Amino acid sequence: MQLSREQMLIAYRQMKVIREFEERLHNEIQKGEIAGFTHLYSGQEAVAVGVCEHLTDGDFIISTHRGHGHCIAKGCDVKGMMREIYGSSEGLCKGKGGSMHIADVDKGMLGANGIVGAGAPIAVGAAISAQLDGDGRVAIAFSGDGACNQGTTFEAMNMAVVLKAPCIFLFENNHYSEHTGVDYAVGTAGDIASRAEAFGMKVWRGNGCDFFAVFEVMREVLEYVRAGHGPAAVELDTERFFGHFEGDPQRYRGPGELDRLRATRDCLEAFRTSVTEAKLLKGAELDQIDFEVGRLIDEAVDEARAAPRPTAADVLTDIYISY
């Protein structure tokens, strides 16, 4: 393991912020104060953090409808995100976009996205831009196992190969697209990486519930892509701990499935066990992070609930830069 103590503490904190953010939203949504559709990322934290801990603000990512984790991992302001989800005029996107559209271009975060499969081509464009600048920056498209079935994803993969663009197609296989199983919808027996391989890309696979595994895979992938070898694809096997969206009755799950996933596939628990058993970090240090993150999220929710609301006049701002 090549991570420093500092890096490990940061990674754990980031994963914990995502987890706490989502678990808290799950509870807050029951109170009826949050409008719209919300898709939670709990269970998949090791992916977002294991990828983004390798990136700088100059690297690009583009996300999906399940975007909170990617946003946090890429450095979006957590309180600004919470305000956005509550629809405040001081939200990260001024209440215009909400949960499904959180973005911070200055951080290289090109947005969550409500259109499944829209991200990959946009990532190719960002990668072309980085390629022109020639400074080793990359663009990463997060996609689900459902999004990998969109023509846009296929077109983007081929184009990236043709153009040797520094683009990474990062597939988070959480085994479901909405209420449908991956084995049904992905014709290659649920295997996504082999498709990317067929497009002529080097591919990696990994356990998306193990932060260290993701981090190591991504070290190799990024070395390869930053060195100018062209695009790459990564398929990470992961789990979502909540419904597709908040309110999903989840009748597609087997009996006891969620309890089993929480017991056996929890990336935060796995992280804690491995670093404490290897005596790399103390349980008390992680407890302290848990405590601080809990407070941060408490504040984020309290502040979001009290944050200024938009007015009718705000509908017409930010449509154009000049008009």
Place this chain on the structure above:
Amino acid sequence: MAIMQLREAINLTLHQEMERDPRVIVLGEDVVGGMGTAGGPEAIGGIWKTTEGLYAKFGAGRVIDTPISESAIIGAAAGAALAGKRPVAELMFADFIGVCLDQIWNQMAKFRYMFGGKSRCPAVIRVAYGAGRNAGPQHSQAVYAMMTAIPGLKVVIPSSPAEAKGLLTQAIRDDDPVLFFEPKALYASREEVPEGEYLIPFGHARTVREGTDVTIVTCGQMVAVAAKAADKLAQQGIGCDVLDLRTTSPIDEEAILDSVELTGRLVVLDENPPRCGLAVDIAANVATKAFSALRAPVKMVTPPHSPVPFAVELERAYLPGVGDVEAAVHELLGYRGSAPR
């Protein structure tokens, strides 16, 4: 007759039409739900529950759960229709028309014309449309005005459960490609719906309220807004003639012109943004064909030229409301040239 929700009326129609005609097939994402999962098929029956029970009754051959691939879904509907089936394809949200526009616009809409009248493409594309659920800029759009602009397509927008039943039955039996816009904010709305065969022909508007002072032309989820405004105005002694277009292509031009000739004043209420939209289309038609009947300029009530915002306050401000319609009617009645010539 039975009281049912709009989504139940759609579901009943699909059951009846699949029963009646073996060529009718249904396809779309999660229209079965639970495929390839421990929960098994029909775990959901469509995200709006409009296709519930179809799989159990008609099987996987005719109730096709698809991957997330809108271009392939709509293209496959086009192809199956050319090959003799009557596909009813579902897009979860009208906004996803953006993903498969070519198959709608350049393919199914144009086949018959390009092929010299020698083909039929009796496909129905059902989409959930509209604002009001804080679903944000990519899940709230009205879209039907854009589709109305495409020659070769028929465009249907039911405003209530019974209307949905009559119009969907007609859409499935119609020999041309039909885009069927279901107002998602009204899926749970209820009314009496005929349980037996019920068809509403296309191109015939419905009079929702009668009046002689101002005509209000609208469709879809805006019909309830117009009706509510008309009821409030009636209490002030103002009579509104409210027309529910039902279909915007074909459009019941005659009903609009007849009403305007009666009232001399027209409000067009539409959920699409104003530029090149349905409201300007109707306003222009009335101005060119019933100019002398108008006693005041046509008033268009639409959202502003902006995407649909997320936050509750913003979306409320975006969507036309009862107050906007009332104000428009008052403005027309107060127009200085409005007195009889």
